Amino acid sequence: MGSNKFDGINQVSYELAKNKIKTGDILFCSGRYLVSEMIKKLSNSIFSHVALLVCWNEHVLVLESVEDDGVRVVPLTHYLYNYENSKEMYNGEMYVARHEVVDSPDFDKEKIKSMCGNAINLLNRNYDKEEIAKIVARIALGIGRHRDDEEYMCSEFVDECFMQLEIEISRDPMGFIFPEHIAADPKVKPLFEISP
Numbered sequence: 001m002g003s004n005k006f007d008g009i010n011q012v013s014y015e016l017a018k019n020k021i022k023t024g025d026i027l028f029c030s031g032r033y034l035v036s037e038m039i040k041k042l043s044n045s046i047f048s049h050v051a052l053l054v055c056w057n058e059h060v061l062v063l064e065s066v067e068d069d070g071v072r073v074v075p076l077t078h079y080l081y082n083y084e085n086s087k088e089m090y091n092g093e094m095y096v097a098r099h100e101v102v103d104s105p106d107f108d109k110e111k112i113k114s115m116c117g118n119a120i121n122l123l124n125r126n127y128d129k130e131e132i133a134k135i136v137a138r139i140a141l142g143i144g145r146h147r148d149d150e151e152y153m154c155s156e157f158v159d160e161c162f163m164q165l166e167i168e169i170s171r172d173p174m175g176f177i178f179p180e181h182i183a184a185d186p187k188v189k190p191l192f193e194i195s196p
Contacts (some may be wrong), residue, residue, distance in 0.1 A: 003028075003183050006095050011195040016081050017096065018060050023112050024044040024102035024165065025053040026158065028183060030111065031092035040068060040183070045180035046093075049156050050062060053096065054116060063119045065157040066078045070124045080196060100187040103166050115164035122160070126151040155179050 006028070012020070028050035030040070036048035044159045051064035054078065060076040083090040101107060152160065156178045159169050169185055182188060 003180060006046070006097075006183070006190045009095065009190050009193050011193045014077070014194055014196070016126070017192060017194050018076070020076075020175060021053050021055060021060050021076075021096060022098065022102060023054045024115070025191070026097045026099065026188065027051040027053050027064075028078075028095040028179060028181065029090065029092055030095075031090065033091060035075070038094065042132075043178035043180045045178065045183070046178035049154050049181055050179035050182050051154060052119070052158055052161055054119075063116075063157075063161070065127050065154045067126070067127050067151040070127045071119075071122045071152055071157055073120075073123065076194075077105075081193070084086070084133070089196055096191045096192055096194065097183070097188050099165075099167055099185070099190060101165060103189075104166060111165050115161050118164050119161050122157065127153065132159070153177075156184060 001150060013188075028047045029051075030046045031048045033048075039048040041123040049064070049066075051062045054061045054063055054073075061077050062074050063071075063077065064074075065071045067086070079094060081089065088127065107135060159171075159177050159182070162169060167188075168186075169182055171181060
């Protein structure tokens with residue numbers, strides 16, 4: 001499992017983290033919400049959510065797909081101080097990782113711009129709620145198969161963005177992709193856990 005490579009990772013404050021984060025870094029979340037717990041159980045992982053991080057001026061933004069909003073962009077501080085406008089922190093752990101392609105000194109920065117442009121074009125696309133039902137059916141009953149559409153679960157959205165960077169992430173035999181698949185990629189390296 002990919003999530004075990006995050007065991008014992010250093011914790012850093014957001015103030016330190018924001019200076020280390022690069023556009024294209026990956027945010028992995030391990031939530032304590034009901035849906036989060038279900039996703040972790042179904043995927044046999046500590047991770048319930050995955051998103052991409054983008055640096056813009058002095059801000060770190062989260063590009064993600066979530067159940068209620070679909071594809072959206074929010075500041076990372078939203079997770080730390082006002083998650084879902086609750087005036088509270090995200091209930092769970094947050095980890096940052098980097099794919100070695102993004103970290104390569106000879107990486108074409110134009111690809112990152114292209115990825116961000118593609119992600120912006122996907123803003124407001126629906127969250128793929130039917131995909132969750134298909135995953136449950138696959139695990140519980142051994143039936144179902146992933147079909148590409150214009151709706152995205154969090155891991156499908158990250159995978160779509162990574163395709164712009166010519167990064168391929170393995171899926172399960174039925175074509176589904178979970179945060180765990182991204183974490184398990186040998187080229188994804190944990191950086192740190194963000195602490196409040």
